[in-house]
Amino acid sequence: MDYLFRSEGHRLICEYDSEQLWVEPWGRDSLRIRATHLAVMPMADWALLPAAAGDCQVSSSGRTASLVNGKIRADISAAGKITFSNRQGRILLQEYVRNRNDIREFCSALNMDAREFKAISGGNYQLTARFESEPEEKLFGMGQYQQPFLDIKNCTLELAHRNSQASVPFVLSSLGYGFLWNNPAIGRVTFGKNITEWTARSTPLLDYWITAGDTPAEIEEAYARATGTVPMMPDYAMGFCQCKLRYQTQEELLAVAREYKRRGLPISVIVIDFFHWPKQGEWRFDPDYWPDPEGMVRELRAMGIELMVSVWPTVDKTSAHYSEMLQKGYLIRTERGIRTSMDFMAETVFFDATHPGARQFVWQKAKANYYDKGIRLFWLDEAEPEYSVYDYDNYRYHLGTDLEIGNIYPVMYAKTFFDGMTGAGQQNVLNLIRCAWAGSQRYGALVWSGDIDSSFASLRNQLKAGLNMGLAGIPWWTTDIGGFHGGNPDDPAFRECVIRWFQYAAFCPVFRLHGDREPHAAPLGVSGGGLCSSGAANEVWSYGAEAYAIFAEYLFIRKRLRPYITRIMREAHERGTPPMRPLFYDFPADREAWNSEDQFMFGPELLVAPVLYESARSRKVYLPQGSLWRDAHNGQSYQGGQWVECDAPLAMIPLFLRDGAVLPIKE
Numbered sequence: 001m002d003y004l005f006r007s008e009g010h011r012l013i014c015e016y017d018s019e020q021l022w023v024e025p026w027g028r029d030s031l032r033i034r035a036t037h038l039a040v041m042p043m044a045d046w047a048l049l050p051a052a053a054g055d056c057q058v059s060s061s062g063r064t065a066s067l068v069n070g071k072i073r074a075d076i077s078a079a080g081k082i083t084f085s086n087r088q089g090r091i092l093l094q095e096y097v098r099n100r101n102d103i104r105e106f107c108s109a110l111n112m113d114a115r116e117f118k119a120i121s122g123g124n125y126q127l128t129a130r131f132e133s134e135p136e137e138k139l140f141g142m143g144q145y146q147q148p149f150l151d152i153k154n155c156t157l158e159l160a161h162r163n164s165q166a167s168v169p170f171v172l173s174s175l176g177y178g179f180l181w182n183n184p185a186i187g188r189v190t191f192g193k194n195i196t197e198w199t200a201r202s203t204p205l206l207d208y209w210i211t212a213g214d215t216p217a218e219i220e221e222a223y224a225r226a227t228g229t230v231p232m233m234p235d236y237a238m239g240f241c242q243c244k245l246r247y248q249t250q251e252e253l254l255a256v257a258r259e260y261k262r263r264g265l266p267i268s269v270i271v272i273d274f275f276h277w278p279k280q281g282e283w284r285f286d287p288d289y290w291p292d293p294e295g296m297v298r299e300l301r302a303m304g305i306e307l308m309v310s311v312w313p314t315v316d317k318t319s320a321h322y323s324e325m326l327q328k329g330y331l332i333r334t335e336r337g338i339r340t341s342m343d344f345m346a347e348t349v350f351f352d353a354t355h356p357g358a359r360q361f362v363w364q365k366a367k368a369n370y371y372d373k374g375i376r377l378f379w380l381d382e383a384e385p386e387y388s389v390y391d392y393d394n395y396r397y398h399l400g401t402d403l404e405i406g407n408i409y410p411v412m413y414a415k416t417f418f419d420g421m422t423g424a425g426q427q428n429v430l431n432l433i434r435c436a437w438a439g440s441q442r443y444g445a446l447v448w449s450g451d452i453d454s455s456f457a458s459l460r461n462q463l464k465a466g467l468n469m470g471l472a473g474i475p476w477w478t479t480d481i482g483g484f485h486g487g488n489p490d491d492p493a494f495r496e497c498v499i500r501w502f503q504y505a506a507f508c509p510v511f512r513l514h515g516d517r518e519p520h521a522a523p524l525g526v527s528g529g530g531l532c533s534s535g536a537a538n539e540v541w542s543y544g545a546e547a548y549a550i551f552a553e554y555l556f557i558r559k560r561l562r563p564y565i566t567r568i569m570r571e572a573h574e575r576g577t578p579p580m581r582p583l584f585y586d587f588p589a590d591r592e593a594w595n596s597e598d599q600f601m602f603g604p605e606l607l608v609a610p611v612l613y614e615s616a617r618s619r620k621v622y623l624p625q626g627s628l629w630r631d632a633h634n635g636q637s638y639q640g641g642q643w644v645e646c647d648a649p650l651a652m653i654p655l656f657l658r659d660g661a662v663l664p665i666k667e
Contacts, residue, residue, distance in 0.1 A: 011024040021035045035205060038205070055070075095131055132196070143167050152171070157190075178220070185201060211223060224473060240512075245517075250296050256539060266555050280345070309379065313382055316347070371424065376421075380433040383414075409435075410435035463504070463612065479512075482513070489538070518535070580602050608653070618647050627659050
């Protein structure tokens with residue numbers, strides 16, 4: 001088969017039978033590729049921002065075509081196969097074709113195409129995109145998966161959201177390219193040793209973006225230009241955030257805030273968790289337990305503490321707004337069965353965040369009942385959304401079926417509050433949210449890793465998840481310190497776990513203590529905000545004297561580092577630089593740095609080596625080549641390019657300063 005080639009401006013269009021293939025520049029050193037079998041190419045940009053055409057060269061010989069945009073080149077064969085290479089001519093990525101249509105390509109009896117569209121009822125297609133695999137390649141990014149791998153080569157990942165799983169489909173390759181699967185459909189990707197396959201279960205088109213760069217930083221910055229950067233982080237978000245499941249009353253929360261101030265401990269944010277409302281979907285305080293929100297906000301602000309309030313997207317069928325939202329089409333729909341999408345504490349349905357009217361409706365309720373009372377921080381929970389049953393084929397949104405566009409939900413949920421808050425005049429918006437997709441960062445999304453287990457194994461998973469989230473373009477990220485599920489503050493084993501987690505979290509983008517501790521306290525009442533029980537105490541003084549002393553030390557380390565944190569947050573805002581990143585990000589020429597998966601850089605000057613195993617009191621640390629490293633605890637210096645054995649007593653984790661950097665780790 002022979003494709004026909006033509007150009008429209010800087011866009012190269014390739015056609016054969018019913019397929020249209022578009023290859024065009026999309027930002028510096030970057031290309032966007034789209035293909036469809038529909039009569040008209042769908043035009044949604046999804047994660048991508050509009051891009052200027054740039055300076056590129058399009059050429060065609062009649063039987064082949066090419067497009068060069070800065071450091072990246074795409075060559076399209078007569079049979080339609082695309083090969084991407086860098087400016088040195090080295091192949092970065094090429095489509096996988098095994099068929100007999102053209103012996104000039106890869107003659108094979110397998111009859112497998114690179115772009116396979118299988119028609120399904122309703123007009124969409126099941127899509128598979130295939131690429132050749134380089135077995136020694138290392139791959140990073142793709143968001144947050146609960147697994148112990150930083151390098152995701154040879155992994156299969158579900159392209160779907162779940163509680164604690166955020167699919168953010170941007171991957172960074174050690175070969176020198178970044179690849180965004182710009183399709184919010186439910187699907188799967190396999191980064192196999194023999195083949196890479198991306199699938200979408202229902203979609204009208206293939207859509208991806210690829211960039212080439214000489215360093216990981218170049219690639220990340222190109223991706224940030226293409227999809228947006230976070231706002232500048234507000235100053236209070238760089239400090240310590242106190243949270244638990246759940247403060248049950250206004251007086252309880254204020255008593256905790258007052259105790260932090262009485263002890264002279266740094267605290268910037270305190271959080272009101274779920275079920276402070278009369279019913280889900282009413283987005284207001286239950287006055288029986290929270291009688292004076294304005295007074296509460298004033299007292300907290302006088303103490304230098306910002307208040308964060310939890311918001312859920314669930315709407316109770318017996319709540320005040322359910323009937324109106326149902327009538328106006330503001331709720332997600334089910335294709336079969338009862339219209340209940342979550343049954344926690346009530347039969348509820350999620351509001352449809354893809355519907356602009358629904359977004360406006362929810363924001364107006366939140367504005368009247370929270371924002372106008374002085375609250376400037378929201379916790380957007382249940383953002384996947386968390387279906388009681390993850391039957392993705394059973395849900396439909398304003399923009400399409402869950403199978404077709406479902407992964408966009410957390411982006412639109414974040415946009416609901418971002419648009420409302422910026423529309424009200426607020427700058428530097430930040431909201432905590434439990435899920436993200438590509439582009440979420442530009443709506444002020446601070447993602448946390450969900451309802452994870454309270455264990456050392458879970459801590460090890462979070463380290464990898466946080467680094468990959470940063471590389472996937474989500475630089476604001478945090479965890480529930482100590483994990484969410486379980487953990488008794490009086491248990492010595494859990495105390496060790498939460499201490500090690502606290503030390504690690506002091507060097508995460510956001511430093512936040514949360515969890516559902518045992519044993520639970522009884523509910524306060526039989527209706528509204530009194531229905532839900534509360535976990536055990538979860539303040540820094542809840543874990544005994546030894547833990548308290550360690551926690552206090554790291555609270556003050558975090559406080560002293562605020563000027564440095566401000567600098568690295570500005571880099572995230574301006575260039576998309578992840579505040580915490582693997583060693584190879586700053587040391588791409590060091591081969592050993594690409595193998596390191598259990599330590600990281602917090603900004604360009606501080607290497608952090610958390611202790612990740614129970615009873616460990618020492619650990620090995622790799623110090624990358626090309627720099628001089630100084631132990632932040634004892635002042636000893638080391639040349640880079642070597643492993644060192646470090647003491648790590650319970651009160652300390654290894655920290656190293658780079659090339660004479662002066663940071664106030666010690667008072």
